Amino acid sequence: MVSAPAASDTSAVRILPLLAAAAFATGCGMRLLDPVLPLIAAELRVTVAEVAVLITAFALPYGLCQVILGPLGDRFGKLRVLTIGLTLYGLMMAACALAGAMTPLIALRAATGAAGGAIIPLAMAWIGDNVPYAQRQATLSRFMTGMVMAQLLTGPISGSIGQLFGWRAVFVLVGGVALAAAAAIVFKLGKRLWQTSVAGTAGSGFANYALLLRRQTGRRLLLAAFLDGLLLFGGAFPFIGSYLIQSFHLEPWHAGLVVAGFGLGSLLYTRIARLLIPRLGEAMLALVGGLLVALSLVLLAIASSWQVVALIQAATGLFFFMFHGVLQARATEALPEARATSVSAFAMALFLGQGLGSVCFGALLARGGYGLAFGVAGLLMAALALWCRVAVTAPRPATPAP
Template identity: 55%
Template sequence: MRADLTLLPLLALAGFAAGGGMRLMDPLLPLLAADFRVGVAAVAPVVAGFSLAYGAGQLITGPLGDRYGKLRVAAIALLLYGLGLAASAAAWDLSSMIVLRTATGLVAGAVIPLAIAWIGDAVPYAERQATIGRFLTGMVMAQLLVGPLSGVVAEVAGWRASFLLLAAMALLVGGLMVRRAPAEAAAGRGRGLGLGQYLVLLRAPAGRRLMAAAALDGAALFGGAFPFVGAFLIERFGLSPGRAGLVVAGFGLGAFLYTRLAKRLVAWLGERGLVAAGGAGLAVALAGTAAAPGWWAVALLQVPMGCAFYMFHGVLQARASEALPEARATAVSAFAMALFLGQSLGALAFGAVLHAAGYGAVFAGAAVLTAWLAAWLARMPAR
C-alpha cells in the first residue's frame, strides 16, 4: 500500500537536522580547543567519535526500524539526538564532550537510512530515486548551510549556542514525526530484533555486490577525494580557509541542482545511464582537479562534481532500498555501514597516497577507481 508522501517535507527537515550534526563542528574546533585549553589536534576525537558512532549505531537501528516501524524509530532517534546535542552544549571539559558527541552519533545515524527505507516502502521502484532525491534536499542544504551558520552563531553567542539551536530543531521535528509515526508503526515485521537479516543480505550475490560497491564508493569519494579538496586549495593555491570553504560550497550547489532535476534525469537516462553518466562526470571532474592550474579551475568543477556525485550515489541508495524488501531498514543500514567502513579505509589508503605522491595522485587515483566502479555498476542488474 502506498504511504502518505505528504510526510516527505518533514523527513527532509529531519535529514537537515541529522545531516547538520556532521557539519556543525567544522568552524567550532578552534573555539572548543580554546575553551577546553587544549590544542586543536586534541579535539579531533570529538569528530572521530561522532563519525564512528554514526556508522556503528546503524547495526541496531536498522533492525529496530523493521521491527517497530521506520518512522517511529527515526522519530525517537531524532529526539534522542536533539537531547544529545543539548547535553553536548553543557560539556564541561574535553573528555565529557567526546563522550557526549559519541553518544549523540549513535542515534544520529538512524534518521537518514530509516527515512530512505520508508521511502522504499512508500514508492514504487521506478519512481524511487527521484523521490529519494527530493528527500535529500534537506541533507544537501545542511551541508551547504550548517557549517557557515554554526560559525556565525558561535561568533555572536559562543559555540554552545550553535549546539542548542540545532538541538531545538531536532527536538521540534522529532516531536512532529512522533505525531505521524503511529500509523506506520504497524508495518514492523517479524519477531525479535532480526539481526540475522544481515546474513540473509550477505548470502545473496546481489547483496554482496551492493555492499562491495558501497564500500568502494566510500573509499574513493567519502574517504579519498572529497576530504582533501579544501586542504588542496589552501596548500597548493594559498587560499584562506574561508575562501576554500566558499569554493567547496559549489559542490553543495551541484547537489541541490540534482535534487531539482532527479525526476527528469531518471526518466531521460534510466538507472544504468544515470550511474554511467554520473560516474563519468565524477571521474572527469576529479581528473580535472588533479591537473587544475589554479583555484578557479577547481571552483568551476565543484558544481558539476556535486551533481554527478548524486546521480551516481543515488543509484546505489535506490538499489539499497530494494536489496531486502522484507527487511528494508536493515538493508539500507547495512549499506550505510559499508559506506562508512569504506570511508575509514579509504581515508587511510589515500592518506598514504598523499604522503607518498601528493594531491594530484589522490584525485587521479579516485578518478580511476570511480570510473571503474561506475562501469561495473552499469553492467549490474538493476535489482
C-alpha cells in the same frame, strides 16, 4: 520476489517534508566540521590530520549501530525509532560544545553518530515501503533535498559562526535544528507515532542480515557502498574545506561558501532526477555520474585557484548524486521484506567505509599533500564506477506484483 509497497505514495507525499527536515539536521551534523577543522585543531593544539579522527568518530558508530537500528525499525516502526534517534542526536550534538579536549569530544561525536544512524536509513526504508520502485528514485531525490540543503548551507554557516563565535557555537546550533525537527514530527503525527503497528518481517532482524549477504546482488551492493564511503564520504569530500584554507589561504567562512557549491549541483539533481532516470536508465546514470566524479577529483588535484575549485565543487554535487542516488534506490529493494534492515546494512557499509576513508586520505595527505590524495581518490573512483556498471547496476530489480 519483490513485494509491493504497503501503502500508496500519497502518504509519503504528506510526510516527506518532515523527513527532509530530519535529513537536513543529519546532513548538518555530518558536514559541520568541514570549515572548522582548523579552528578545532588550533584551540585543542593538535594538527588538522589529528582532528580528522572526529570524522571517523562519527562515521564508525553511525555505521556499526545500523546492526541494531535496522531491525529495531522493522520491529517497532521506522518513524518511531527515527524520531527517538533524532532527539538523542540533537542532545548529543549540543553536548559536543562542552568538550574541553579531544578525548571527550571524540566520545560525544561517537554518541552523536550512533543516534544519527537511525534517521536517514529508516526514512529511506519507510519511503521504500510506501512508494513503488518506478517512482522511488525520484521520491528519494526529493527527500534528499534536506540533505542537499545541508550541503549547501552548512559550510558557509558553520564557517561564519565558527569564525565569529567559535566552533562550539556551531554544535549548539545544529543540535537545536535536530531537536526542532524531532518536535515537528511528534507534533505532526501525534498519537499515531506511538501506536503499535501490526507489522512483521520475514525472520528476525539478524537472520535478515544473513539473508541479504547470501544474495550476490546484496553483497555487491554493500561492497559498492563501502567503497563509495571510503573514497568520497570519508576520503575526498571532508578535506576540501581544509584544502581551500591551507592551499589557497581562504578564511573559514570563505572556504565554507566554496564547499557549499556542492549543494548547488546536488539541488539541481533533485530537480531533474525524474527527467534523467527515464532518459539514461539507472545503469548509465550511475556510470556517467561516477566517471565524472572521478574526473572532478583529478581536476581538484591540479586546481590552480580557489575559483576553479568552486566550479568543480558545483559540478561534483550533480555528478555525485547521479551515481549515489542509484545505489540508494537499489538499497531500498535489496530486501523488500525487511527494508529497514537492508537500508541499514547499506548505511553501515557506507559509513564503515567513511571511517576508514578519512584515515587513508589523511595518510596520503601526510605523505604527498592534497594533490596526491585527490589524484589517487579520482583514479580509484573511476575504477569503482566501471565495476558498478558491470556488477551492481546491470541486473534490474523484479517488477512489483500487482
